[in-house]
Amino acid sequence: MPRPFNSRRLALPLIWLPALLVLLPVGVVAWRALQPAGEIWSQVVETRLAGYLGHSAILIVAVTSLAVLLGVPAAWQVSAHDFPGRRIFEWALLLPLAMPGFVAAVAYVDVLEGLIPFYVWVRKNHGIDAFLLVQEIAPWVFATGVLASTLFPYVFLSCRAVFAREAAGSLEAARMLGAGPFRTFISIAVPMARPAIAAGASLVAMETMNDYGVVSTFGLNPMTPGIFRIWSEGHPGSAMRLAMMLMAMTLLFVGLERWQRGRRKFAPDPAERPLVRRKCGPAGIVLAWFVCLLPLLPGFLIPGWRMARWAWQSFDRIDWSGNLTAAGHSVLLAAGAAGLVTLGALVMVSGRRAFDGRSLLLAQRIGLLGYAFPSALVAVGIGTIVSSLATTPGLAGLALSASSFGLMFAYFVRFLAVVIQPAAAGLETVSASLHQAARTLGAKPLRALVEIDLPLIRAALVCGATLVFIDVFKELTLTLVLRPFDFETLATRTYRLTGESRIPEASVPGLFMVLVSLMGLIPLTRLLSFKK
Amino acid sequence: MIRLHVQNLTKRYRRGDQPAVKDVSFELPEGKLLSLVGESGSGKSTLLRLIAGLETPDSGAITLDGTVISSPSAVTPPEQRGIGLVFQHHALFPHLTVEKNIAFGLRHLPRGERAGVIAPLLELVGLAKFGGRYPHELSGGERQRIALARALAPNPRVLLLDEPFSSLDARLRQSVRDETRAILKERGATALFVTHDTGDALSIADRIVVLKGGIVQQEGAPPEVYHAPANAYVASFFGTCNFLPVNSLPHPSGARILCHVGPPRPEEAAGFGVWVRPEDLELVRSDKPDTLTGVIAKVSFRGAYLEVTLRCQTPGSAPFEVSVRHHAPFMVHPGEIWAIAPRPRRSAANAGS
Numbered sequence: 042m043p044r045p046f047n048s049r050r051l052a053l054p055l056i057w058l059p060a061l062l063v064l065l066p067v068g069v070v071a072w073r074a075l076q077p078a079g080e081i082w083s084q085v086v087e088t089r090l091a092g093y094l095g096h097s098a099i100l101i102v103a104v105t106s107l108a109v110l111l112g113v114p115a116a117w118q119v120s121a122h123d124f125p126g127r128r129i130f131e132w133a134l135l136l137p138l139a140m141p142g143f144v145a146a147v148a149y150v151d152v153l154e155g156l157i158p159f160y161v162w163v164r165k166n167h168g169i170d171a172f173l174l175v176q177e178i179a180p181w182v183f184a185t186g187v188l189a190s191t192l193f194p195y196v197f198l199s200c201r202a203v204f205a206r207e208a209a210g211s212l213e214a215a216r217m218l219g220a221g222p223f224r225t226f227i228s229i230a231v232p233m234a235r236p237a238i239a240a241g242a243s244l245v246a247m248e249t250m251n252d253y254g255v256v257s258t259f260g261l262n263p264m265t266p267g268i269f270r271i272w273s274e275g276h277p278g279s280a281m282r283l284a285m286m287l288m289a290m291t292l293l294f295v296g297l298e299r300w301q302r303g304r305r306k307f308a309p310d311p312a313e314r315p316l317v318r319r320k321c322g323p324a325g326i327v328l329a330w331f332v333c334l335l336p337l338l339p340g341f342l343i344p345g346w347r348m349a350r351w352a353w354q355s356f357d358r359i360d361w362s363g364n365l366t367a368a369g370h371s372v373l374l375a376a377g378a379a380g381l382v383t384l385g386a387l388v389m390v391s392g393r394r395a396f397d398g399r400s401l402l403l404a405q406r407i408g409l410l411g412y413a414f415p416s417a418l419v420a421v422g423i424g425t426i427v428s429s430l431a432t433t434p435g436l437a438g439l440a441l442s443a444s445s446f447g448l449m450f451a452y453f454v455r456f457l458a459v460v461i462q463p464a465a466a467g468l469e470t471v472s473a474s475l476h477q478a479a480r481t482l483g484a485k486p487l488r489a490l491v492e493i494d495l496p497l498i499r500a501a502l503v504c505g506a507t508l509v510f511i512d513v514f515k516e517l518t519l520t521l522v523l524r525p526f527d528f529e530t531l532a533t534r535t536y537r538l539t540g541e542s543r544i545p546e547a548s549v550p551g552l553f554m555v556l557v558s559l560m561g562l563i564p565l566t567r568l569l570s571f572k573k
Numbered sequence: 574m575i576r577l578h579v580q581n582l583t584k585r586y587r588r589g590d591q592p593a594v595k596d597v598s599f600e601l602p603e604g605k606l607l608s609l610v611g612e613s614g615s616g617k618s619t620l621l622r623l624i625a626g627l628e629t630p631d632s633g634a635i636t637l638d639g640t641v642i643s644s645p646s647a648v649t650p651p652e653q654r655g656i657g658l659v660f661q662h663h664a665l666f667p668h669l670t671v672e673k674n675i676a677f678g679l680r681h682l683p684r685g686e687r688a689g690v691i692a693p694l695l696e697l698v699g700l701a702k703f704g705g706r707y708p709h710e711l712s713g714g715e716r717q718r719i720a721l722a723r724a725l726a727p728n729p730r731v732l733l734l735d736e737p738f739s740s741l742d743a744r745l746r747q748s749v750r751d752e753t754r755a756i757l758k759e760r761g762a763t764a765l766f767v768t769h770d771t772g773d774a775l776s777i778a779d780r781i782v783v784l785k786g787g788i789v790q791q792e793g794a795p796p797e798v799y800h801a802p803a804n805a806y807v808a809s810f811f812g813t814c815n816f817l818p819v820n821s822l823p824h825p826s827g828a829r830i831l832c833h834v835g836p837p838r839p840e841e842a843a844g845f846g847v848w849v850r851p852e853d854l855e856l857v858r859s860d861k862p863d864t865l866t867g868v869i870a871k872v873s874f875r876g877a878y879l880e881v882t883l884r885c886q887t888p889g890s891a892p893f894e895v896s897v898r899h900h901a902p903f904m905v906h907p908g909e910i911w912a913i914a915p916r917p918r919r920s921a922a923n924a925g926s
Contacts, residue, residue: 210664216651217625217658218678219727228677232668317627319650 053400056392059385060404063411063454066422067288073425074281085271085279093283097263097290100184100256101246107189108245109238111336112196117226118329120204121212123318125326130333135198137191137340139558141515141532143254144551145187147539148344150258153183154542180259187255190340192248196241200234208233209316222319239301243294250290251416253518254536264290268417269522277425284418291413345555348548355545363534364550371530371554374520375513378452379506385453386460386505387495394468394476394494395486405461412458416518419454423447424523444525451519456512460505467501468494511561515554576763577601577624577731582633584619593619595787596633601731601765601780606757608778609767612810616787617767621733624765625658626651637730657729661736663720665708671695671719672704678727694722697756714745721753725760732757734766738773750777771811775799783807808848815849815895817865849915851898856881856905859912866912867895869905881905883913 118124119131137145156179164172204212211233215225231238250265257266264287272280321329334342352359389408393401411419427447471494479489495502517532524533531550538547577600584594594616601607609617622628624635626648635643637656642649657678666674672691679687695701698718708716717737724732737753738746754777757764768774774781775795783790783798783806791803802808805816859866867883879899886892895913899905 210660210662211666213627213651214658214660214664214666214723215677216627217656218723219652219680220677221652224680229666233666317622 052392052396056389056396056401057404059389059453059457060407062385062450063407063414063457066419066426066451066454067414068422069425070281070284070418070422073278074285076278078282079278081276082279082282085276085283089267089271090283092262093264093267094286096261097250097265097287099181100188100261100263101249103181103185104188104192104249105242105246107185108193108196109242111189112193112241113200113231113234113238114332115193115336116197116200116204117230118332120201121222121226121230121316121318122321122325122329124321124329126330126333127318130337133341134333134337135194135562136337136559138194139511139555139562140191140341140344141254141517141554141558142188142191142252143258143517143532143536143539144348144515144554145191145340145344146183146255146258147535147544147547147551148347149183149187150539150542151544153179153259180261184255184259184261186339187259188249188252189245190336192245193336193340195244195248196238199237199241203234203237204230205315209314212316222325236302239298243298246294247291247413247415250287251518253416253521254532258536258539265415265417265518268421272421272424272522277421280421281425284415284421287415288418291415295413345552348552348555351545351548352552355548358546359549360546363529364531364553367529367531367534367550368553370528371514371532374448374452374530375510377449378456378513379510381449381453382456382460382509383502383506385457386464387502390461390464390468390498391490391494393465395490405465408461409458411454412456414454416455419451420519420522423451423454426450427523444523445528448520448523448525451523452509452513452516455519456509459508459512460502463501463505464498467498471497507561511558514557514561574603575600576603576638577765578636579620579624580634580636582620582623582635583631584616584623584628585631586619592616592631592787594623594630597784597787597789598633599782599789599792601763603763604761605763605779606754606777607765607780607782608774609765609782609784610769610771610774610810611767611784612769614786615769615784617769617784618735619787620784621658621735621765621767624731625656625733626654655727655730657724657727657732659717659720659724659732659734659737662740663708663716665716665720665723667708669707670704671700671706671708671711674708674719675723675726678723681727690726694726697759698722699752713741714749717741717749718752721756725756725762730763732762732764734764736768737766738768738770746773747776753777775811783810785810802848805848813851813896815851815854816893817847817849817895818893851880851896853916854895854897854913855916856897856899856911857914859914864912864914865895866910869907869909869911870894872905872907879905883911885913 115130115134119127119134160172160176163175208230211229212225215229220228250263253265253269256263264283268280268283268287271283386408389401389405393405424447427444431444475493475497476489479493480486484492515532517536520530521533521536524530529537531554535547535551535554538544538550579600580598582594582597583592585592597616597620599607609620611617619628623630623643626643629648630643630645632645634641637654641647642654666677669677675691675694676687679690682690691704692701695704698721700715700718700722703711703715703719708719711719717740721734721737724734734753738750741749750773766773766778775798778795780792781795781798782792785806791798791807793801798807799811802811802814808814857864865885867885869881870884871882873880873882877900881897881899883895883897884892885895897913905911
């Protein structure tokens with residue numbers, strides 16, 4: 042019997058398309074990196090590589106350990122103890138998620154500059170060596186502090202879930218066996234949370250690795266700014282080799298995290314109810330407040346307060362038209378990216394449901410991988426594609442549209458996972474038998490999808506799209522490199538003004554970004570309370 | 574000697590809610606095994622957590638060896654009570670070996686003496702060679718026994734067990750609960766366990782406290798609770814129980830009638846009757862006019878006996894069903910008409926309304 046129409050054969054390429062788009066920039070970079078190296082590369086290896094790698098390694102280790110030291114105890118306090126203000130801290134400790142590192146950095150640049158009298162004092166009293174050392178270390182301290190105090194919520198979040206739910210049974214058992222709070226924390230809570238800590242820490246490490254704004258504001262030279270520098274000096278091949286190295290580092294973190302998760306051979310006994318929190322005495326309350334405020338002050342309260350004050354003081358000098366234009370650009374990019382990414386994720390996730398197949402699971406995994414690709418690699422790969430398009434004869438006039446296309450493309454690659462993740466998880470909770478029931482009742486795959494599956498994951502899709510909006514809204518690294526000439530978003534504007542030491546002016550777009558991101562935290566916290 | 578004394582305990586989770594536990598009192602003598610039994614939502618787990626010190630009562634008090642450990646104003650923290658708890662899902666520390674799990678509660682002992690406590694305990698629960706294993710390497714029954722050993726190790730003054738057998742399958746369950754009782758008795762432990770399974774409670778407890786809606790329905794030894802239930806709820810909770818309207822009984826001259834609830838008046842007849850367990854009734858051939866008869870509606874094979882359901886109707890009563898536990902020799906079939914008589918010897922009945 043002839044089959045005039047095979048929807049599966051038509052749909053498969055469409056479903057694979059987003060995955061291929063995600064792979065394209067990596068493919069370009071990998072291909073270029075495999076070409077024989079030139080003289081430039083050996084120069085880079087000789088003069089710069091060790092510095093870049095070393096700086097990246099030091100920064101990642103420092104930021105990640107500090108974020109763990111801040112996040113784990115804070116999560117423990119709000120999950121296991123009862124003290125006045127606990128409920129406020131429980132969500133307030135998520136606030137730094139709305140404060141991009143390069144915005145928080147605005148509030149510390151002048152502090153770093155204010156250290157000059159201290160350097161002078163050191164030089165006078167402890168000699169030139171101490172002076173050089175202090176001057177060398179100070180920016181590291183600031184960059185580490187800013188990054189760790191804005192990124193620790195990743196650790197906080199993953200641990201809180203373990204302490205409050207998964208480990209509750211074991212924690213109560215420890216108590217019944219006579220263990221006090223400290224012993225319970227050290228010998229039961231932390232070991233049980235190890236996989237969660239690893240998951241949070243690997244996110245922190247990846248964000249640190251991708252950071253451009255904070256490190257360049259404080260004048261450090263790790264991999265990401267290094268790649269852009271070599272790229273802008275006109276050595277794409279070398280930049281791409283470095284980008285591949287960064288990619289290898291990312292895979293290392295992902296691998297470490299997987300390994301850590303895999304080592305846990307058995308899930309903890311399910312707890313029947315959430316952990317009963319221990320009432321704190323006066324000393325306990327002081328400790329809890331200290332532990333909660335320690336990351337919250339530098340990560341949100343101090344920068345928020347300082348920027349609000351600067352914005353207020355310079356209120357009549359605010360450049361409204363410049364800020365509004367930038368805000369318009371930011372909204373445009375964020376909304377466009379959210380729409381595109383949601384569409385792509387929708388095609389992949391629903392395609393997998395309708396046409397069950399192993400290859401489609403692979404496509405979905407690739408889509409998720411995009412989040413782990415270093416920003417620098419994505420930027421360099423797409424930059425190459427865009428510039429080769431723009432220099433193609435007959436297309437030269439399209440340079441501007443090509444570069445805004447490139448920017449969207451980059452957001453798509455990096456943030457596709459942000460929607461796929463909740464959408465796929467959402468579909469997982471919608472039993473496949475619902476879809477199958479619709480099919481046995483005579484519905485074609487598409488109709489079953491549209492009428493049964495998609496309405497049930499609408500909330501997850503909206504959440505994912507909102508998160509993409511926020512992520513793009515405060516994105517700096519990709520935007521800075523790929524944006525069309527003279528095209529400014531709130532993020533690039535904040536960064537530029539900070540770099541020009543126009544701190545009060547930088548506060549306005551910075552604050553605006555924080556406010557919009559805060560609104561994005563609402564669906565995020567709702568998603569999390571679903572998981573409870 | 575009374576080890577644990579619970580007095581007028583009330584606990585409400587949220588203001589305005591029905592109390593989860595309401596005015597509950599009972600005593601647990603030293604060396605005894607007491608069971609708190611009830612359906613889910615009966616407040617038994619809340620009661621257990623109150624005794625463990627994981628929850629604070631709204632009113633009432635808990636006294637351990639004469640010292641108040643819980644009252645609305647002061648709650649001794651769980652880690653200072655000397656009360657052990659075996660969790661429903663065992664809550665073994667997944668990252669510690671069996672030995673280290675048991676050693677966790679032995680911090681008060683010098684390191685050298687701990688092994689001297691652990692080895693006999695492992696021996697006692699029959700897992701002497703399992704000290705180096707991790708919890709995930711144990712079967713369900715083994716995990717249960719390790720959880721028991723871990724809770725017993727610090728020699729708690731009272732041991733609490735939260736649904737200790739619920740995660741075991743039916744075959745394992747019987748043997749594990751008999752073992753558990755043997756272990757507890759061997760150690761002379763004073764223990765309290767909550768369960769929703771009446772079989773657990775009847776077969777291993779010394780005393781039973783029946784809870785419903787947070788209120789104590791009855792307290793007594795297992796045979797007492799089974800054969801002399803305090804009310805209709807307790808009667809039906811511990812197994813099928815027939816409610817026979819009073820005027821359906823055989824003539825009150827016979828010695829078979831154990832409880833006669835006043836002269837039946839037509840307007841009240843439906844509300845008065847006796848509770849009789851199926852095993853206390855038998856099917857007989859009888860053509861006496863005052864015998865209760867019924868048509869067999871259903872016969873279910875239960876292995877050792879047949880569960881026979883009859884539909885009966887007597888003048889002045891609505892139709893009702895009677896369940897009878899019938900043993901061979903003769904076979905019965907649906908549709909047949911049989912007379913129902915109390916089985917000779919013991920029988921328990923009670924007025925219900």
